[in-house]
Amino acid sequence: MGKAQARGSMVVVAAGAVANGYASALVEACADAKALDSVHGDIETITAYMAANPAMSTFLANPTMEPKKKKDVLAKLGKEASFHPFTSNFLNLLVDKSRIGQLDAIAEEFEALYCESTDTQVATVTSAVKLENEQQFMIAKKIQEMTGAKNIKLKPEVDPSLLGGFVVTYGKDGSGYIDMSVAGQVRQLKNEIVVA
Incomplete structure (x- = not known):
């Protein structure tokens, strides 16, 4: 395996670990506050919306776009969809930490953890x-x-x-x-x- 391949593998593993870390934190916070089902519905809503509107994913992943603009768009979507406060706070945290571009991977991990915790x-x-x-x-x-x-x-x-x-x-x-x-x-x- 060449250095470029090995580096690529490490980046994928690191991205997976990041997604798992954020998803795990969200599941734990929601479970403690008995908000897991509500937030799960919200995450399904936003991922479906992003799948139907690829421009939204591009907008959120754009590193040159101001975080405030991203938060404003997410707030508008959250208001229209009646997101739980945990969901809105989580999305804002992802913007603050420059991880909002990884929302698909985080949502996938969240779904797996949700299924595991709800049998x-x-x-x-x-x-x-x-x-x-x-x-x-x-x-x-x-x-x-x-x-x-x-x-x-x-x-x-x-x-x-x-x-x-x-x-x-x-x-x-x-x-x-x-x-x-x-x-x-x-x-x-x-x-x-x-x-x-």
């Missing part, structure tokens, strides 16, 4: 067509029975190459896997024919 199992459900709410509910219920988790958070995705049915990944690093897709059944039949 929430995250599962990705990939289906050939968009699933109805009732179908998603039944899948979530089955995963809850299988894992014993208190809560289930489904992330639906669509992949027409599955032909029909669905695939579920869950657990730490997606280690749990259920393949109920037509494409998966075809693969299984093919393997049985080759072995026979």
